[in-house]
Amino acid sequence: MTRHYKTPIFASLLLTVFTLFSGCQSPEDKASLVHVGQQVxxxxxxxxxxxxxxxxELKGQVVMVTFFATWCGPCLKELPHIQQDIFEKYQDNPNFTLLVIGREHSKEELAAFKVEKDFSLDFIADPERQVYAKFAEQFIPRNYLIDRDGKIIYSSTGFNEDEFNQLKKILEDQLKI
Incomplete structure (x- = not known):
């Protein structure tokens, strides 16, 4: 004997679970326009x-894209790590490119910031959010690691030392391949 009355209840339960879990995304996740597994x-x-x-043009290289702003506290904590742990370590590696993009900053603002904070890494101006808008709607710092095929393999928002260490490990592993 078939019990058809359970099918609508089961479907309703699945819909409720799906609705609950889709509402559990963090604000950072909801603001993201690209995700791990997608092409850059x-x-x-x-x-x-x-x-x-x-x-x-960077296909074939491992690429790290970082979005920041000069006024952003977590960005100011993260940038020295990016310079010391990533830029200084891999700047001469032909299989790696680091793109540090100043969201809503002009080339002149970034040049002054570089001198003021004594950074040696290069900054890329994105005054109109043209690049940032392809990745997210809000929240910085943001990091993306892109593999040699152009696929996003890591993404983070905000600065957390444990997450940053995870990023460094994934980057190191990618550059060994």
Whole structure:
């Protein structure tokens, strides 16, 4: 004997569970426009030499994209780690590119910030959020690690030493391949 009355109850239960879990996303997750497993969105940027480049030109390399602002407290805690633990370690590695993008900052603002804070890594201006808008709606700092095929393999929002250590480990592993 078939009991058809259970099917609507089961479907209703599944819908309720799905609704509950979809509402449990953090604000950072809800503001994200790209996620691990997706291809990096297409964008262009102006490098330190003043040349316009496309992220697609970096295919074949491991790429780290970091979004920050000069006024952001967590960003100011993270940037020295990026310089010391990532930039200084991998700056000469031909299989790696670091893109540190100043959200809503001009080239001039970033140049002054670089001197003021004594950074040696290069900053990329994104004054109109044109690049940032392809990744998220809000919240910084944000880090994305992109593999040699252009796929996002790591993403984080905010600064947490444990998460940053995880990022460094994944980056190290990717560069061994």
């Amino acid at each position: 969105p297409a964008f262009t940027y102006t490098n330190a030499e003043g040349m316009e480049k496309s992220v697609s």
